[in-house]
Amino acid sequence: GSADSFGKQVNYEIIGIDPGAGIMKATNKAIEEYGLSDWKLIEGSGAAMTATLAKDIKAKKPIVITGWTPHWMFSKYDLKYLDDPKKVYGEAEEIHTIARKGLEQDEPTAYAFLDRFEWSSDEMGEIMTAIQDGKKPEEAAKAWADSHADRVNEWIKDLKPVNGNPLKLSYVAWDSEIASTNLLQYILQEKLGYKVTALQVEAGPMWTGVANGDVDASAAAWLPLTHADYLAKFKDQIDDLGANMTGVKTGLVVPSYVDVKSIEDLKK
Numbered sequence: 406g407s408a409d410s411f412g413k414q415v416n417y418e419i420i421g422i423d424p425g426a427g428i429m430k431a432t433n434k435a436i437e438e439y440g441l442s443d444w445k446l447i448e449g450s451g452a453a454m455t456a457t458l459a460k461d462i463k464a465k466k467p468i469v470i471t472g473w474t475p476h477w478m479f480s481k482y483d484l485k486y487l488d489d490p491k492k493v494y495g496e497a498e499e500i501h502t503i504a505r506k507g508l509e510q511d512e513p514t515a516y517a518f519l520d521r522f523e524w525s526s527d528e529m530g531e532i533m534t535a536i537q538d539g540k541k542p543e544e545a546a547k548a549w550a551d552s553h554a555d556r557v558n559e560w561i562k563d564l565k566p567v568n569g570n571p572l573k574l575s576y577v578a579w580d581s582e583i584a585s586t587n588l589l590q591y592i593l594q595e596k597l598g599y600k601v602t603a604l605q606v607e608a609g610p611m612w613t614g615v616a617n618g619d620v621d622a623s624a625a626a627w628l629p630l631t632h633a634d635y636l637a638k639f640k641d642q643i644d645d646l647g648a649n650m651t652g653v654k655t656g657l658v659v660p661s662y663v664d665v666k667s668i669e670d671l672k673k
């Protein structure tokens with residue numbers, strides 16, 4: 406008989422990540438808007454998703470995941486985004502840095518640095534790849550900062566270091582934000598004199614912590630679309646310091662050996 410449809414081959418499962426991630430809400434919307442009524446979105450984590458991806462690619466098995474750029478998986482594997490003609494995953498997204506109200510007055514040095522911080526997906530990719538190659542995140546961040554002193558100096562030029570002031574960052578365990586948060590922690594500590602605590606939390610608490618002032622800042626806000634709901638809820642309770650990275654993207658991703666081109670093809 407005819408080969409099983411792609412959906413049947415993957416048991417109609419899209420391998421997702423942590424339930425609070427914006428990409429999960431977008432994927433539930435895609436399931437609805439593209440009429441993928443047979444499909445289920447599997448919740449888990451970034452780490453579980455990449456482990457399943459590795460296993461299935463090793464076995465050359467079909468799989469579809471919630472994916473995003475920048476991510477080390479695109480340099481490790483031959484992957485492609487499924488076309489999204491209904492633009493459910495938006496256009497070009499950005500990763501923003503958000504800060505609690507009052508941080509500018511309380512910690513002008515940290516605020517100015519966080520406001521200036523902006524880098525490229527290639528630069529982030531160097532840290533993500535080093536972590537994938539076995540470096541601890543804090544080691545990979547230190548190595549990157551030490552070998553990119555020019556970039557670090559742009560961000561800290563003329564700023565007055567402090568003497569051990571406490572500072573709290575929050576982030577979600579997405580490989581991209583593990584990289585950026587460890588870099589921010591390294592620079593804030595080693596160059597600007599802060600005592601930094603980096604809290605790894607779910608996406609919701611990442612936003613609520615900054616909004617209620619328990620956390621000073623986060624570099625993990627994906628906007629304008631991915632975290633639109635969180636921003637709508639907290640926009641008057643946070644300072645949006647703008648993009649720390651532009652041209653990022655989320656969507657459904659398959660290994661290139663999967664003969665599917667668009668999200669619409671999942672309906673078959």
Ligand SMILES: C[SH](C)CC(=O)O
Pocket residue numbers: 422425426427428429473579581608627631632655
């Ligand atoms: C998975 S992306 C890093 C962020 C998000 O989906 O909330």
